[in-house]
Structure formats: structure tokens, C-alpha cells
Amino acid sequence: MMAPFYKFGLFGSEVSLIVAFIIGIGFGFFLERAGFGSARKLAAQFYFRDMAVFKVMFTAIVTAMIGLFYFAWIGWLNLSLVYLTPTFLWADLVGGLILGVGFVVGGYCPGTSGVACVTGKIDGYIFVLGLFFGIFAFGEAFPWIEGFFNAAPMGQITLSQLLDIPYGVLVFIVVLIALGGFLLAEKVEKYFARKDAEKAL
Amino acid sequence: MSKLFSNMTTQKKLGLLALILGFFAVFAGSPYETNKITINAKDLALMAQKDVDNVSVQQVADWIIKGNFDFRIIDTRSPKEYADYHIPMAQNIQLSALLNQNFYPTDKLILYSDNSEKATQAWLLLKAKKFKNVYILKDGLNAWKDKILFPKMPANPSEGQMAEFNKIKEVSKFFGGTPQTGKRGEQGQKKVKKMPKLKLPAAIPQGAPHKKRREGC
Numbered sequence: 212m213m214a215p216f217y218k219f220g221l222f223g224s225e226v227s228l229i230v231a232f233i234i235g236i237g238f239g240f241f242l243e244r245a246g247f248g249s250a251r252k253l254a255a256q257f258y259f260r261d262m263a264v265f266k267v268m269f270t271a272i273v274t275a276m277i278g279l280f281y282f283a284w285i286g287w288l289n290l291s292l293v294y295l296t297p298t299f300l301w302a303d304l305v306g307g308l309i310l311g312v313g314f315v316v317g318g319y320c321p322g323t324s325g326v327a328c329v330t331g332k333i334d335g336y337i338f339v340l341g342l343f344f345g346i347f348a349f350g351e352a353f354p355w356i357e358g359f360f361n362a363a364p365m366g367q368i369t370l371s372q373l374l375d376i377p378y379g380v381l382v383f384i385v386v387l388i389a390l391g392g393f394l395l396a397e398k399v400e401k402y403f404a405r406k407d408a409e410k411a412l
Numbered sequence: 413m414s415k416l417f418s419n420m421t422t423q424k425k426l427g428l429l430a431l432i433l434g435f436f437a438v439f440a441g442s443p444y445e446t447n448k449i450t451i452n453a454k455d456l457a458l459m460a461q462k463d464v465d466n467v468s469v470q471q472v473a474d475w476i477i478k479g480n481f482d483f484r485i486i487d488t489r490s491p492k493e494y495a496d497y498h499i500p501m502a503q504n505i506q507l508s509a510l511l512n513q514n515f516y517p518t519d520k521l522i523l524y525s526d527n528s529e530k531a532t533q534a535w536l537l538l539k540a541k542k543f544k545n546v547y548i549l550k551d552g553l554n555a556w557k558d559k560i561l562f563p564k565m566p567a568n569p570s571e572g573q574m575a576e577f578n579k580i581k582e583v584s585k586f587f588g589g590t591p592q593t594g595k596r597g598e599q600g601q602k603k604v605k606k607m608p609k610l611k612l613p614a615a616i617p618q619g620a621p622h623k624k625r626r627e628g629c
Contacts, residue, residue: 220518283443386434
């Protein structure tokens with residue numbers, strides 16, 4: 212038996228929805244447990260007061276990366292069948308910026324706004340309303356931005372293909388970056404905690 | 413050393429684990445090395461012996477006529493041979509390129525070559541790569557020519573045989589073939605078998621169909 216199960220025909224699209232539902236619940240649960248249902252905690256990331264977002268996200272990246280790498284290496288998973296979102300350079304850059312600004316201003320990303328909603332936060336509801344309005348506006352404006360949307364297509368490319376370094380080496384580099392980032396994040400948190408304490412005096 | 417380890421926080425232990433796994437990933441080789449295959453030799457031998465993965469030319473012709481396009485036909489011959497003539501809807505993919513195709517493991521693939529030889533080799537490769545629905549066109553293009561494009565009317569046909577032949581005649585015409593009735597020309601004089609031009613019957617969409625699947629988020 213080999214993953215991805217869906218593409219090997221182990222279950223159909225109906226069951227895949229149930230699987231997605233269970234995984235979605237798990238995702239939301241752990242976001243909430245990490246404290247990401249609170250806009251205060253999320254926004255604190257951007258003021259370097261609380262690096263939990265960075266730590267949780269990079270932990271997830273490293274865990275998934277190492278897991279997928281070794282699963283494929285053992286032969287449990289056919290990596291070439293795992294779907295990769297195609298890269299469109301300019302649209303991705305601008306989209307990332309918009310999401311980042313929205314994250315700082317609104318205090319949520321799309322996923323965490325769902326978590327905030329479920330935990331009954333009013334700003335979460337407003338955020339989700341805005342999210343749907345944004346999707347609607349994007350859909351209506353699509354004919355005008357279609358050219359930009361499809362500009363600089365790079366296909367389903369991975370970092371290891373782009374930089375032309377072996378996959379395993381890239382895994383190690385990302386692990387080093389993450390671990391270095393964690394150490395730095397701790398330092399940054401302590402530095403700002405001290406600064407805030409001095410200011411309060 | 414063990415004391416040092418037990419004094420570590422869980423975070424540090426996990427970080428160390430990630431570091432170790434990441435380090436060994438450098439030497440593990442590419443996880444995309446999917447050209448390595450493992451086979452269950454006995455299963456394959458049994459399947460090959462029993463001809464379970466064979467489909468007849470009549471069957472495939474029938475599917476094409478009925479507009480059953482849930483399969484892909486793959487021509488494993490050279491591009492030149494493919495350009496000369498190929499079964500309608502067939503794609504030309506040679507053995508060496510076969511493993512780089514992004515078929516889904518559930519795709520239904522029908523392989524053919526002039527006889528069964530190359531197709532059988534391709535079948536073996538794909539089977540070993542865990543493709544489930546791979547079939548060989550029995551006796552390949554030779555059978556397609558003999559039975560579909562230029563079917564021969566049996567000498568002194570009985571009524572049943574005649575009815576059968578008339579049916580095949582229609583199939584043959586659909587694919588632009590010329591049934592060999594033996595009426596015209598004298599016995600022994602061989603009629604020139606002209607391969608039909610590569611124009612697909614109007615009922616068949618050009619190119620192999622591609623099932624679109626929902627994926628991504």
C-alpha cells in the first residue's frame with residue numbers, strides 16, 4: 212500500500228471529503244491550542260513580542276518536510292503524485308504582501324479567523340465576512356487582473372529544483388534555518404520583554 | 413552523555429531529533445527516485461501465463477465505436493511507425509519514456525506494438541510500478557490489421573459466419589478499412605491492402621481524453 216491513497220484509488224472523492232473534514236478539525240484544534248484563536252497573540256508576532264506563530268509554523272514545516280522525505284524514501288509515499296500548487300511569481304508576491312498586511316491589520320490569517328469564529332470572537336466573524344467580500348471582489352475583478360494573475364508561470368516547482376541542490380541537502384538546510392530561527396526567536400522575545408519592562412519602570 | 417540528554421527539555425530533544433534526521437537526509441538520496449521498482453515475480457508470472465491482462469482488438473474497436481473513452485491507448489512503436497498509421501486515439505509513448513509519464517495509478521492503459529512483444533515489455537514495467545489497470549492488445553497492430561481493417565471473408569461461409577462477417581465489415585468501414593470479400597479480382601491475385609489515412613471517424617474526438625481531477629486547495 213502506498214500513499215497518496217486517493218490517487219491510488221483506495222477511496223473515492225466522497226470518502227476524501229470525510230478525510231478532509233477530519234484533518235480540518237484536527238488542524239483547527241491545534242491552531243486553537245497554540246493560542247491562534249486570539250488576534251492579540253497573532254498580532255504580537257509582528258511586533259516581535261511573541262514568536263509563537265513563527266515557531267509553530269516552522270515546526271509544522273520541518274515536521275512535514277522530514278516526514279514526507281523519509282516516507283518517500285522508505286517507499287510509503289510516491290512524492291511525484293503529491294499535488295504542488297503551481298507558482299506564479301508576481302501574483303504570489305503581491306498576494307503574499309496583501310495577506311501579510313491583512314494579517315497585521317486584522318489580526319488573523321484565513322485559517323485562524325475560522326478558529327476565532329468557532330470560539331465565538333466577534334472580530335473573527337467580521338474578519339470572515341471581509342474574507343468572503345474579498346473573494347467576491349476578486350472574482351468580479353478577475354477579467355481585469357487575469358494577465359497579471361497568470362504572469363511568470365513557473366509550474367509546479369520546488370526549492371530543490373529551483374536552486375538545483377539535492378533534495379536531502381535542502382532538507383538539512385531548512386532544518387538548520389528552523390533551529391537557528393528558534394534560537395533567535397527566543398532571544399528576540401527576551402530582548403523585547405526586557406525593553407518593555409524597562410519602559411514600564 | 414545520558415545525563416545531558418535527560419536534562420534536556422522536550423523542545424530541545426525534538427530539535428535534536430530534527431537535526432539528526434535532517435543530517436541523514438543529506439546522504440539518503442533523492443526521495444523522487446521512483447524508478448526503483450519492486451515486483452512480486454510470482455504474481456506477474458502467473459498473470460502473464462494466464463493472459464489475464466489481454467484485450468482483443470474486437471473489444472477495443474467496440475469500445476471506440478461505442479464512445480467508451482475511459483481508457484488510454486498507448487502505441488509503443490517508433491514515432492515514424494506511429495506517424496504512418498496508428499489506432500485512432502492512440503498516444504505514441506516509447507518504452508524509455510513510459511516511466512516518466514504522469515499517469516494516475518488507476519488509469520486504464522491499453523498497450524500495443526506490432527505484435528505483442530514490446531507491449532508485453534511495457535506491461536511488465538507498468539505492472540511492476542503498481543499500475544493496476546494495464547492491458548495488452550492481443551497480437552497488437554497485426555491483429556488490428558487482420559481482424560479490423562482487412563477482415564477476410566471465410567471461404568464458403570455458412571450463414572452464421574456470413575452474419576458475423578457482415579458485422580465485422582461495418583466495424584472495418586468505421587475505421588476506414590477494406591474488408592476482403594474476395595469477390596473482386598481473381599482468386600490468388602492479391603488485393604492491395606491500403607492502410608487507411610490517418611483521419612479519425614467523425615464520432616471520435618481528437619486526442620486522448622484526459623480526466624480532470626480536483627486537487628489542490
